[in-house]
Amino acid sequence: xxxxxxxxxxxxxxxxxxxxxxxxxxxxxxxxxxxxxxxxxxxxxxxxxxxxxxxxxxxxxxxxxxxxxxxxxxxxxxxxxxxxxxxxxxxxxxxxxxxxxxxxxxxxxxxxxxxxxxxxxxxxxxxxxxxxxxxxxxxxxxxxxxx
Amino acid sequence: xxxxxxxxxxxxxxxxxxxxxxxxxxxxxxxxxxxxxxxxxxxxxxxxxxxxxxxxxxxxxxxxxxxxxxxxxxxxxxxxxxxxxxxxxxxxxxxxxxxxxxxxxxxxxxxxxxxxxxxxxxxxxxxxxxxxxxxxxxxxxxxxxxxxxxxxxxxxxxxxxxxxxxxxxxxxxxxxx
Numbered sequence: 001x002x003x004x005x006x007x008x009x010x011x012x013x014x015x016x017x018x019x020x021x022x023x024x025x026x027x028x029x030x031x032x033x034x035x036x037x038x039x040x041x042x043x044x045x046x047x048x049x050x051x052x053x054x055x056x057x058x059x060x061x062x063x064x065x066x067x068x069x070x071x072x073x074x075x076x077x078x079x080x081x082x083x084x085x086x087x088x089x090x091x092x093x094x095x096x097x098x099x100x101x102x103x104x105x106x107x108x109x110x111x112x113x114x115x116x117x118x119x120x121x122x123x124x125x126x127x128x129x130x131x132x133x134x135x136x137x138x139x140x141x142x143x144x145x146x147x
Numbered sequence: 148x149x150x151x152x153x154x155x156x157x158x159x160x161x162x163x164x165x166x167x168x169x170x171x172x173x174x175x176x177x178x179x180x181x182x183x184x185x186x187x188x189x190x191x192x193x194x195x196x197x198x199x200x201x202x203x204x205x206x207x208x209x210x211x212x213x214x215x216x217x218x219x220x221x222x223x224x225x226x227x228x229x230x231x232x233x234x235x236x237x238x239x240x241x242x243x244x245x246x247x248x249x250x251x252x253x254x255x256x257x258x259x260x261x262x263x264x265x266x267x268x269x270x271x272x273x274x275x276x277x278x279x280x281x282x283x284x285x286x287x288x289x290x291x292x293x294x295x296x297x298x299x300x301x302x303x304x305x306x307x308x309x310x311x312x313x314x315x316x317x318x319x320x321x322x323x324x
Contacts, residue, residue: 019192022278023285029276041300056242056249064312077246079273100294102270102283104154106245106261109271111298114308 028097034080035098037073039113043092044071046115050084050093059084069117075101075109154267154287157234165197166284169207169231173224174256175214178274179241183211185277193281196288204230212266215243215250216257228264238283239266242273 020027029035037059039050046069051059058078062070084093103109172180186193187200201207204227216224228237239260242248247258260266270283285291301308 018189019195020190022191022281023291027278036295056251064308068308068312068315074246075271076269077242077248077251078271079242079248081273098294099272099276099279100282100291101272102268102279102286103293103295104268104286106266106269108293108295108297109245109269111300113298113300 029099031097033097033099034082034095036075036096036101037078037080037084037111038094038096039071039073039111040092040094041071041113041115043090044115045090045092046071046117047089049087049089053083053087055079055081055083069115071113071115073111075111076106154289165199166208166236167199167201167206168209168211169201169204169227170211170213171204171224171227173212173214173220173244173260174217175241175243179213179243182274182277182280183213183240186280191277191281193284196284198284205232207231208235210235210237211240212237212244212260212264213240215247215253216260216263218255218257221257221263224260224263236267236287237264238268238270238287240270240280240283241275242271245269245271248273 037050046061048061051057051061051071056077056079058074060072060074062072064070080095082095085095101109170180170183185191198209204210208231210228210231212224214220228235237260239245243250244260244266247253247256250256251258257263268283268287270280272279275283282291286293
């Protein structure tokens with residue numbers, strides 16, 4: 001009886017400290033973790049495939065005019081499934097390693113990006129001009145100004 | 148809705164040392180509940196902040212809510228909120244509790260805890276990592292800064308955008324005629 005208690009005590013002493021001092025020590029997530037949905041507007045062609053497969057309609061694409069397309073992400077309901085990353089052929093959508101997303105305000109979980117598109121002179125549909133020089137020629141191109 | 152600085156003062160005055168937590172599941176898949184249990188294990192050990200799960204809402208300071216609020220659980224959740232003595236804090240855990248996740252427009256759920264009771268802290272994730280939950284708690288206690296903010300990336304000012312849109316509309320209508 002006493003022996004077993006002493007054995008238990010020794011075991012408990014040998015275990016040491018296991019607690020991880022998380023908020024005081026950084027803990028980066030491992031590669032492969034699925035966090036926020038990010039979109040690179042330079043690579044994006046505005047096909048809308050990610051918005052199409054999103055099970056929660058977290059990614060929304062809105063056409064304001066033939067040359068503008070707005071990509072909105074409501075991260076409040078994103079389930080981090082990664083379908084958008086799988087389906088993007090151009091590598092423009094990826095999920096980053098961020099998990100520290102707790103907020104006091106729900107509107108912080110919102111990302112809006114404006115995608116600049118050229119429009120076909122014949123049919124009026126959106127497309128991305130093939131080269132950066134071509135993009136400069138289209139109406140309203142102001143990439144340098146960060147507003 | 149409580150701002151961050153006010154929240155910190157509020158917490159330090161109202162709660163003193165320990166937060167007693169009552170955990171309620173209003174239609175979650177148990178993923179978030181398992182993560183909440185994980186937070187209480189010795190590895191993450193959230194008791195170093197004085198946090199403890201209690202069995203009755205009348206003993207609690209904090210209400211942890213997980214799950215999109217199903218129609219049947221709407222009334223019980225309201226009664227539960229009233230049962231927690233003031234001052235109280237409501238923490239929504241998981242994508243379901245924040246915005247409804249894949250059930251955001253389904254007929255049989257309300258879709259978000261904040262449509263039923265006021266929520267103070269939102270912890271997104273499906274389910275959130277144990278670290279993410281600890282981060283949310285630490286944010287409430289004022290130990291860590293808030294990291295994310297609303298992003299509206301624009302290449303144009305709204306006036307310029309309006310001009311471009313007007314121009315494009317004119318052009319398209321002229322072409323179609």
